Amino acid sequence: xxxxxxxxxxxxxxxxxxxxxxxxxxxxxxxxxxxxxxxxxxxxxxxxxxxxxxxxxxxxxxxxxxxxxxxxxxxxxxxxxxxxxxxxxxxxxxxxxxxxxxxxxxxxxxxxxxxxxxxxxxxxxxxxxxxxxxxxxxxxxxxxxxxxxxxxxxxxxxxxxxxxxxxxxxxxxxxxxxxxxxxxxxxxxxxxxxxxxxxxxxxxxxxxxxxxxxxxxxxxxxxxxxxxxxxxxxxxxxxxxxxxxxxxxxxxxxxxxxxxxxxxxxxxxxxxxxxxxxxxxxxxxxxxxxxxxxxxxxxxxxxxxxxxxxxxxxxxxxxxxxxxxxxxxxxxxxxxxxxxxxxxxxxxxxxxxxxxxxxxxxxxxxxxxxxxxx
Amino acid sequence: xxxxxxxxxxxxxxxxxxxxxxxxxxxxxxxxxxxxxxxxxxxxxxxxxxxxxxxxxxxxxxxxxxxxxxxxxxxxxxxxxxxxxxxxxxxxxxxxxxxxxxxxxxxxxxxxxxxxxxxxxxxxxxxxxxxxxxxxxxxxxxxxxxxxxxxxxxxxxxxxxxxxxxxxxxxxxxxxxxxxxxxxxxxxxxxxxxxxxxxxxxxxxxxxxxxxxxxxxxxxxxxxxxxxxxxxxxxxxxxxxx
Numbered sequence: 001x002x003x004x005x006x007x008x009x010x011x012x013x014x015x016x017x018x019x020x021x022x023x024x025x026x027x028x029x030x031x032x033x034x035x036x037x038x039x040x041x042x043x044x045x046x047x048x049x050x051x052x053x054x055x056x057x058x059x060x061x062x063x064x065x066x067x068x069x070x071x072x073x074x075x076x077x078x079x080x081x082x083x084x085x086x087x088x089x090x091x092x093x094x095x096x097x098x099x100x101x102x103x104x105x106x107x108x109x110x111x112x113x114x115x116x117x118x119x120x121x122x123x124x125x126x127x128x129x130x131x132x133x134x135x136x137x138x139x140x141x142x143x144x145x146x147x148x149x150x151x152x153x154x155x156x157x158x159x160x161x162x163x164x165x166x167x168x169x170x171x172x173x174x175x176x177x178x179x180x181x182x183x184x185x186x187x188x189x190x191x192x193x194x195x196x197x198x199x200x201x202x203x204x205x206x207x208x209x210x211x212x213x214x215x216x217x218x219x220x221x222x223x224x225x226x227x228x229x230x231x232x233x234x235x236x237x238x239x240x241x242x243x244x245x246x247x248x249x250x251x252x253x254x255x256x257x258x259x260x261x262x263x264x265x266x267x268x269x270x271x272x273x274x275x276x277x278x279x280x281x282x283x284x285x286x287x288x289x290x291x292x293x294x295x296x297x298x299x300x301x302x303x304x305x306x307x308x309x310x311x312x313x314x315x316x317x318x319x320x321x322x323x324x325x326x327x328x329x330x331x332x333x334x335x336x337x338x339x340x341x342x343x344x345x346x347x348x349x350x351x352x353x354x355x356x357x358x359x360x361x362x363x364x365x366x367x368x369x370x371x372x373x374x
Numbered sequence: 375x376x377x378x379x380x381x382x383x384x385x386x387x388x389x390x391x392x393x394x395x396x397x398x399x400x401x402x403x404x405x406x407x408x409x410x411x412x413x414x415x416x417x418x419x420x421x422x423x424x425x426x427x428x429x430x431x432x433x434x435x436x437x438x439x440x441x442x443x444x445x446x447x448x449x450x451x452x453x454x455x456x457x458x459x460x461x462x463x464x465x466x467x468x469x470x471x472x473x474x475x476x477x478x479x480x481x482x483x484x485x486x487x488x489x490x491x492x493x494x495x496x497x498x499x500x501x502x503x504x505x506x507x508x509x510x511x512x513x514x515x516x517x518x519x520x521x522x523x524x525x526x527x528x529x530x531x532x533x534x535x536x537x538x539x540x541x542x543x544x545x546x547x548x549x550x551x552x553x554x555x556x557x558x559x560x561x562x563x564x565x566x567x568x569x570x571x572x573x574x575x576x577x578x579x580x581x582x583x584x585x586x587x588x589x590x591x592x593x594x595x596x597x598x599x600x601x602x603x604x605x606x607x608x609x610x611x612x613x614x615x616x
Contacts, residue, residue, distance in 0.1 A: 004484060290535075
């Protein structure tokens with residue numbers, strides 16, 4: 001069938017350009033904001049999601065991962081005796097200060113794990129041997145934080161709250177949500193490099209033994225251990241994300257901008273499709289006269305909307321990619337898995353189709369006498 | 375002789391209601407069959423276009439009944455009417471109403487597509503229809519690159535897409551010079567005489583009356599006079615004799 005929708009669309013190139021600009025605006029805004037939002041959410045629980053523990057034991061009433069509070073490591077031994085616990089490990093996260101080469105200080109988050117079991121260790125090592133952290137003052141930093149920390153290299157000696165430490169390796173993808181660089185080392189080293197008192201831990205990580213369910217062991221632990229909270233991995237991950245999303249409102253602000261992009265895009269596309277429909281109203285009348293049904297006319301309008309969605313999405317994504325490249329250079333990362341990109345495409349389709357509803361209504365109400373007027 | 379193709383039985387069309395009601399067509403009764411070239415004449419606002427819309431199943435009568443090949447149009451729903459239009463009727467408009475983004479052949483092909491003819495068959499038939507109206511050399515021209523007469527020929531080829539038995543034309547010479555206009559009307563008359571179609575044309579152009587088999591005169595929504603070709607010739611010869 002002759003594609004009147006396609007031909008009309010490309011016949012009026014100025015109008016098409018305006019419509020595409022609207023769609024591209026919406027696609028870029030949605031992609032950037034959703035990408036930043038997801039990265040924001042992922043970062044809020046990055047360590048929790050990467051550590052293989054099934055259960056996290058924390059200080060009572062903890063707000064989220066980054067605000068970890070110390071409690072007695074005696075709880076570790078109590079936890080290990082609970083039925084269904086395969087292993088339990090202490091894990092430390094404490095804020096500290098890194099002395100910069102220019103004499104200034106940078107806030108850091110020291111992560112302490114057991115180097116023997118490597119539970120809680122960084123998961124992506126770019127350079128260096130993780131065994132090195134067994135020895136005093138050996139640390140790993142993330143490649144994304146090198147600039148923040150004054151570009152230290154492997155083997156360089158640095159100073160953390162008056163203690164000398166040596167860079168033993170570089171990690172990847174372990175970027176802290178609050179912006180303070182992660183510094184990975186052994187639990188023993190971490191106690192020295194942070195303000196956590198000896199005999200205390202910040203978290204206890206638990207693996208559930210085969211034959212037990214996570215919920216079951218969580219119940220046992222919660223009943224047995226006093227003065228602490230017990231969460232499954234999923235619960236603690238969501239608790240940390242939820243805090244930044246809802247309590248601070250930061251995530252909502254990002255999401256609102258994405259929604260705003262969608263709305264503005266819908267209005268621009270809707271206005272363009274409507275103007276195009278009004279301009280071609282006589283053509284729709286002619287189509288009706290030569291035998292087109294309302295369904296045929298709807299198909300033309302919807303085809304135009306879908307074509308605009310596909311072209312607008314494809315070109316919008318190219319623009320978004322360029323913006324993301326610039327953002328990355330400025331240290332702003334986005335997280336956009338294929339499902340999200342597919343979702344944004346779906347939203348673009350919905351935006352364009354819903355924008356054409358007014359035009360469909362107009363065509364339905366079309367006065368057939370229109371085609372006979374000169 | 376078979377049943378008439380188009381029957382209007384005391385058909386009225388009223389726009390609006392109450393005190394603002396306007397009667398556009400008032401109790402018109404007609405019976406029309408194939409092989410006839412019929413003109414409808416009358417002053418502006420006399421209801422000619424509304425009558426054409428009713429005959430083309432683009433409007434439904436407010437009162438009375440309209441039969442198209444024995445289908446009671448007044449009783450059909452909005453989903454069935456397009457099917458009737460596709461099968462039985464071809465339209466020619468004063469302002470051509472071609473799709474500016476489509477070439478001449480695509481304009482005709484689109485009408486064939488709507489009638490269920492697709493692909494290379496549609497393209498071949500569209501080209502043949504354009505050749506029939508003398509436009510074999512203009513197949514891939516956009517409407518903006520065609521003269522008024524050529525545009526109307528494309529519109530005529532489009533009206534013939536799917537081989538409808540009835541052609542309804544609304545002032546098809548209104549935008550054309552007299553020579554080109556006459557050529558178009560001759561083409562329409564030929565469609566009635568040689569192919570047995572019913573061609574029903576609204577016009578103000580007195581100069582083409584000699585080509586018609588019948589002329590209807592309309593005023594204030596009613597058909598006030600009907601003249602056959604013989605009667606018209608008589609009127610013309612009397613006029614010439616005086």
